[in-house]
Amino acid sequence: QEQLVQSGAEVRRPGASVKVSCKASGYTFTDYDINWLRQAPGQGLEWMGWMNTRGNTGYAQKFQGRVTMTSIISINTAYMELSSLRSDDTAVYFCARGQSAWFKVWGQGTLVTVSS
């Protein structure tokens, strides 16, 4: 079945970077965009940006300059790296398969905790 499996929870100090992976299976990885979203504790969903396997990306202005989305086609894996972490970046980060900009397939989420 179509699925996205994300890497495990991470803890970082303020100012550090984190890189989360998202491995696709059950469908042709190159046929769809991958989007990244996040959800702070007890809060709603926030869209961070999208990428495709041709190297095109689009980032929400809030994250411009701090986020990088990449992929390695040979292993069907997408990555999201967020730098200059702050305490308010503590959240569950989700990857989701874009399909005309709605999301049918989601990863299970990766908790990133930023704490000194």
Add this chain to the structure above:
Amino acid sequence: DIQLTQSPSFLSASVGDRVTITCRASQDISSYLAWYQQKPGKAPKLLIYGAYALQSGVPSRFSGSGSGTEFTLTISSLQPDDFATYYCQQHNSYPLSFGPGTKVDIK
């Protein structure tokens, strides 16, 4: 950027009740609206896209309607599995955006 609001933010209902959640967009998004259900500790689940298209496998008690700036998600007869938080999302233009959510709780 397109802002979405939802009402109510919290709803208390009983099994068998008809439930309606409203989502309003800050500008015309035609029919480019999706609805998701999220349970604690889980990823959101797609229910509706394109304002009214039911995602395969989603029970028919869920329905969506609306266009332009006002949309509704209706659950015709609330079931125990439906107690969750519901989000709308506009897929008309980037940056994509979500409503703040509506939590449906047991009365």
